[in-house]
Amino acid sequence: MAQTALQTLKFIFSDRPDVLKLLDIRELDLEGRVDAEFVQAQSKRELFPEPVNFYATGRTSAGKTTLATTFIDPNQELAETIKAVLPRTGKTDCTWMTVFFQMRSNLRYFDLPGAGGCNETYENINRATLLLPQIDDEDEGLKPINEFELWNLSDYSTTKKVVKRVVSVTEWQAKENQQNVKPDIILYVVAPHRGFVREDGKYLRSLLRQQAKQSNKNKVIFALNIFYNSDGSQITTRENIEDSRQQIEKIFQEFYPNVPVPIVEVNCSTGTGVNKITELMCQMLPDNKIGNMGQVLQDELKSFAKKERSRRYRKALIYIASRLATCVVDQKLGDQDLLNEAYMAVADYGIRVFREEDARLEAEKELNDMIDSFAKQAKISRQEAIKKFVPDIEEDTVMESTVVGFKPKFKNVTIEEEVPDFYQETERVKRSAIARGSLGIVEGVVQVAASPISFIQGIVSAFGGMKEEDILGNKIHEQFDRDAYRNENLIKPTTRKVKRIQQSLDDIETIRQDVPKKIQKIVQKEQVVGQKSLQGGYPVVETILAIGLGIENSNSQTDVNDFEAIVNNGKSQVQALLGRFTDQINQLAVNYEPKQAEVNILKILEGALLN
Numbered sequence: 207m208a209q210t211a212l213q214t215l216k217f218i219f220s221d222r223p224d225v226l227k228l229l230d231i232r233e234l235d236l237e238g239r240v241d242a243e244f245v246q247a248q249s250k251r252e253l254f255p256e257p258v259n260f261y262a263t264g265r266t267s268a269g270k271t272t273l274a275t276t277f278i279d280p281n282q283e284l285a286e287t288i289k290a291v292l293p294r295t296g297k298t299d300c301t302w303m304t305v306f307f308q309m310r311s312n313l314r315y316f317d318l319p320g321a322g323g324c325n326e327t328y329e330n331i332n333r334a335t336l337l338l339p340q341i342d343d344e345d346e347g348l349k350p351i352n353e354f355e356l357w358n359l360s361d362y363s364t365t366k367k368v369v370k371r372v373v374s375v376t377e378w379q380a381k382e383n384q385q386n387v388k389p390d391i392i393l394y395v396v397a398p399h400r401g402f403v404r405e406d407g408k409y410l411r412s413l414l415r416q417q418a419k420q421s422n423k424n425k426v427i428f429a430l431n432i433f434y435n436s437d438g439s440q441i442t443t444r445e446n447i448e449d450s451r452q453q454i455e456k457i458f459q460e461f462y463p464n465v466p467v468p469i470v471e472v473n474c475s476t477g478t479g480v481n482k483i484t485e486l487m488c489q490m491l492p493d494n495k496i497g498n499m500g501q502v503l504q505d506e507l508k509s510f511a512k513k514e515r516s517r518r519y520r521k522a523l524i525y526i527a528s529r530l531a532t533c534v535v536d537q538k539l540g541d542q543d544l545l546n547e548a549y550m551a552v553a554d555y556g557i558r559v560f561r562e563e564d565a566r567l568e569a570e571k572e573l574n575d576m577i578d579s580f581a582k583q584a585k586i587s588r589q590e591a592i593k594k595f596v597p598d599i600e601e602d603t604v605m606e607s608t609v610v611g612f613k614p615k616f617k618n619v620t621i622e623e624e625v626p627d628f629y630q631e632t633e634r635v636k637r638s639a640i641a642r643g644s645l646g647i648v649e650g651v652v653q654v655a656a657s658p659i660s661f662i663q664g665i666v667s668a669f670g671g672m673k674e675e676d677i678l679g680n681k682i683h684e685q686f687d688r689d690a691y692r693n694e695n696l697i698k699p700t701t702r703k704v705k706r707i708q709q710s711l712d713d714i715e716t717i718r719q720d721v722p723k724k725i726q727k728i729v730q731k732e733q734v735v736g737q738k739s740l741q742g743g744y745p746v747v748e749t750i751l752a753i754g755l756g757i758e759n760s761n762s763q764t765d766v767n768d769f770e771a772i773v774n775n776g777k778s779q780v781q782a783l784l785g786r787f788t789d790q791i792n793q794l795a796v797n798y799e800p801k802q803a804e805v806n807i808l809k810i811l812e813g814a815l816l817n
């Protein structure tokens with residue numbers, strides 16, 4: 207499991223070699239090795255990563271050996287023993303061989319003979335050890351050396367034995383040997399109250415030239431050893447310190463321009479200020495060597511190493527969390543679930559950094575179950591319904607104007623019509639004899655009456671009760687025609703036109719009213735058609751960091767099988783640090799392009815966890 211998890215991480219961060227480095231290069235080199243024994247052996251070695259070769263150099267009597275004792279024996283428990291064994295010539299206490307002691311966790315402290323001073327050959331031992339050109343100067347009485355004594359004090363505290371060996375310069379400087387003993391840190395100890403003289407400058411240039419030739423990364427730390435009198439008063443003056451600083455800075459910049467000079471003030475006898483050396487060391491050492499610095503150094507200094515290790519560990523967690531936050535929670539990697547693998551890799555990584563391998567193996571079963579359950583939770587919490595608009599029929603009530611009746615509308619029209627009438631006409635009529643006699647009676651009467659109608663009406667009324675029509679049509683003699691013709695006034699029927707006003711139907715008005723009516727309409731309705739997985743967002747960030755920080759916080763006595771408690775503990779910590787960014791992280795993960803989201807989430811996490 208650990209192997210696939212690490213491979214997964216390697217795959218996810220194949221574009222970020224810096225992250226791979228943070229995860230521990232050697233771990234990832236195990237890729238492809240399935241041999242259980244090999245992995246086990248390799249893991250054990252992890253507890254003691256590659257040795258850190260720490261060399262103390264500088265002029266003779268600067269305080270190198272004194273500082274070494276404070277390293278080996280910070281509590282001064284072995285002070286007398288160490289003093290007894292540390293090299294003395296009898297006349298002086300100059301170191302005349304290369305001494306080294308390997309501490310329990312692989313810090314190898316190399317104490318070198320000083321440059322200048324005690325004996326002609328001592329500086330050349332120093333130079334040969336550090337691969338500097340030796341001095342061959344008859345005038346100075348210096349001859350190159352071919353071999354030197356190497357004293358190993360590593361087991362002295364238990365065996366009381368010093369393992370001495372004479373090594374040839376060729377053997378020491380051989381490539382294979384150098385792979386083991388090549389300096390990781392060179393501490394250049396200066397006693398400023400003695401001044402920084404021309405010889406010091408010469409040696410320092412030689413040292414830096416050699417280092418710069420090998421790597422453009424500086425490995426030299428400068429320690430200004432401030433001397434005190436037994437009454438506590440300071441021997442070294444401010445001017446001494448300033449003078450040494452200036453000289454060192456000037457020379458250093460010849461080889462490493464634009465690099466700040468790593469320079470600290472210490473007291474080699476008491477160890478005061480040595481923590482600053484550790485701090486610089488932690489910054490300068492490669493990642494694969496930083497792992498166990500805390501175990502190497504004296505208690506007072508452990509916190510610095512621990513802090514640095516924790517910072518790098520958190521950085522790795524932050525990188526992993528911000529990238530995983532932008533991946534969808536059900537993403538697969540081959541037939542593996544990316545999320546499960548990433549959680550496992552984080553747990554594995556945390557245990558490897560902070561716990562023992564055996565603990566990891568014991569915890570493996572529980573770890574698997576827990577991790578699966580965390581991944582499941584994330585997958586459930588990061589689901590979103592897929593919605594689609596589909597057509598649907600909906601009933602609606604509308605008001606519709608409807609005809610409810612009709613109303614007639616009239617108007618006055620003038621009608622012209624013909625009515626019966628009469629007119630009078632004179633007509634020449636031939637008379638009969640009878641008619642002539644009878645008519646003589648009334649002749650005179652008729653002559654009087656001139657106007658026809660009024661006259662006739664008068665007659666009518668005189669005849670009393672006779673109807674007008676009875677009389678009409680009768681021929682009335684008005685004039686006599688002596689030649690048996692006479693003119694007769696005749697009343698004839700005719701018509702005349704009269705006008706009258708009549709009401710006529712003009713129009714029929716329709717009466718309408720708004721009446722409610724049910725209609726069916728087609729609408730677009732949102733419908734859930736499935737589920738999709740979202741990007742991990744905050745829940746994934748929280749779990750990754752909770753696993754990582756939980757393991758970091760749990761002390762090695764905690765039962766590693768109570769993994770749930772460890773992670774819950776981490777969760778509370780993460781919630782306190784990041785809870786307020788929940789929405790922001792979720793939005794970034796879902797709405798932004800993954801690379802952009804990752805950069806922004808990274809910024810939030812760094813701000814919250816690394817400050």
Ligand SMILES: Nc1nc2c(ncn2[C@@H]2O[C@H](COP(=O)(O)OP(=O)(O)OP(=O)(O)O)[C@@H](O)[C@H]2O)c(=O)[nH]1
Pocket residue numbers: 264265266267268269270271272273299300301302318319320321324431432433434435473474475476
């Ligand atoms: N007062 C005081 N004396 C110191 C201090 N550091 C070293 N000394 C003394 O200086 C002398 C030389 O110290 P060492 O530590 O042996 O110096 P070194 O750099 O190892 O010298 P070489 O081995 O000759 O290169 C010793 O007598 C120490 O007691 C210090 O911080 N204060």
Ligand SMILES: [Mg+2]
Pocket residue numbers: 270271272299300301317318319320
């Ligand atoms: Mg010494």
